Amino acid sequence: MDIVFAGTPEAAVPALEALAASEHRIRAVLTRPDAPVGRRRVLTPSPVKARALELGLEVIEAGRLRGEVIAQLRDLDVDAVAVVAYGAIAGPAALATARLGWFNLHFSLLPAHRGAAPVQRALIAGETRSGVSVFRIDEGMDTGPVLRRRELALDQPDVATALDDYAHAGAGELVAAFDDLAAGTADFTEQAALIDAGEAASHAEKITVDDAHLDFTHTAEAIIDRSRGTSPAPGPWAEISGKRTKIFGLGPAVEVDIQPEPGLLTTRDRTAVLGCGDGWIAVAEIQPFGKARMAAVDFLRGHGEVRFDPVEAEPDPADTESTSTEVPDPRA
Known part of the structure; x- marks a missing residue:
C-alpha cells in the first residue's frame, strides 16, 4: 500500500523503520515542526524527522492538521496513514485524505x-501487564475499532525502558496490521464489544510535574510505582526546605534495623534508604535543586541525614464551610 507515516518522538522511530523496510511504500512522513531544545533553546528536528531524512523520505512538518497540510495529504492520494505519537488531532478533513483511513499504534x-x-x-497504577494496540482512528479519543492487540509485560524500571520495549514490539504489530489491510483480511473489533466482554475503559491523562510529587506517607510499593511512571521525565521529586529535589532509582530496600520515618533519607549498609509509610526504599541517585545529579550516598556523605518536607494535604471542598455573606440572586 501507499502510506503516509505520522509521528514525532523517539518512540515512533522503530515503527517508521519497520514500515520503511516492509513491502509498503511511504510516500511522505508527517511530523511536528522543529522545536527548541535544551537551555540554549537550539531549534532541533524531531527524532522522526531526523530518521526520515536519513532514509531519504519526503518530510511534511505541521503542528496542526488543516489548510495547506490537508491539501498536501489529499494530493498524495494514499491508501492509509500510520500514526505513532504524532501529537496533533486528526479531524474529519484529515481522516478523509486516505482511502482506508488513519491507523494508530497505541501503547x-x-x-x-x-x-x-x-x-x-x-x-503509576502498579499494573504488571499491558500491551500495544493498532486501531482505526475515528473522531473519539482512541475509541476506534481495533485491528490487532498484543499483551506485554510491564516490569521495566522506568518509562523510557518500557516505551522502548513497547515501541519495538508495536512496530511489528503495525506492519502486520498493514499487511492484513493490503490483503483484505483485516479483522476489526469494536471497542464497545470489548467493554461488553468485561474489559474496562479508562483514560490516561498527560503526565504533569505534580504527578511526579512523591508523598512518603504512602506505601513503598505506591512510591516506587509513581517513581517508575515519572522517570526520567518529569522526574520524581519531593522538597527539602521548600526546594524541589529529584530522586531517581527507587527500589525495594534490604531489611533496615530501625523504624521507618516517612521522608527520612539516611544510609544503612552503604546504601541510601528512604523512610515511607510501611517501611524503607532504596535510593540510587538524587538531584538537589540547582545542582547536578549525584549518587544518593555521596549526597548524604556531605549532608548527613536529610528529611524531606511533608506533603500538605489538599483541603476537601466538602469540609470547607462557606463564609460568604453574599445573598444569591434568585434569578440565577
Whole structure:
C-alpha cells in the first residue's frame, strides 16, 4: 500500500523503520515542526524527522492538521496513514485524505488507558501487564475499532525502558496490521464489544510535574510505582526546605534495623534508604535543586541525614464551610 507515516518522538522511530523496510511504500512522513531544545533553546528536528531524512523520505512538518497540510495529504492520494505519537488531532478533513483511513499504534491494550500517557499511567497504577494496540482512528479519543492487540509485560524500571520495549514490539504489530489491510483480511473489533466482554475503559491523562510529587506517607510499593511512571521525565521529586529535589532509582530496600520515618533519607549498609509509610526504599541517585545529579550516598556523605518536607494535604471542598455573606440572586 501507499502510506503516509505520522509521528514525532523517539518512540515512533522503530515503527517508521519497520514500515520503511516492509513491502509498503511511504510516500511522505508527517511530523511536528522543529522545536527548541535544551537551555540554549537550539531549534532541533524531531527524532522522526531526523530518521526520515536519513532514509531519504519526503518530510511534511505541521503542528496542526488543516489548510495547506490537508491539501498536501489529499494530493498524495494514499491508501492509509500510520500514526505513532504524532501529537496533533486528526479531524474529519484529515481522516478523509486516505482511502482506508488513519491507523494508530497505541501503547496499551485498548480500551484501557486511552489518551496521552498510557504507559506512564499503567506504571503509576502498579499494573504488571499491558500491551500495544493498532486501531482505526475515528473522531473519539482512541475509541476506534481495533485491528490487532498484543499483551506485554510491564516490569521495566522506568518509562523510557518500557516505551522502548513497547515501541519495538508495536512496530511489528503495525506492519502486520498493514499487511492484513493490503490483503483484505483485516479483522476489526469494536471497542464497545470489548467493554461488553468485561474489559474496562479508562483514560490516561498527560503526565504533569505534580504527578511526579512523591508523598512518603504512602506505601513503598505506591512510591516506587509513581517513581517508575515519572522517570526520567518529569522526574520524581519531593522538597527539602521548600526546594524541589529529584530522586531517581527507587527500589525495594534490604531489611533496615530501625523504624521507618516517612521522608527520612539516611544510609544503612552503604546504601541510601528512604523512610515511607510501611517501611524503607532504596535510593540510587538524587538531584538537589540547582545542582547536578549525584549518587544518593555521596549526597548524604556531605549532608548527613536529610528529611524531606511533608506533603500538605489538599483541603476537601466538602469540609470547607462557606463564609460568604453574599445573598444569591434568585434569578440565577
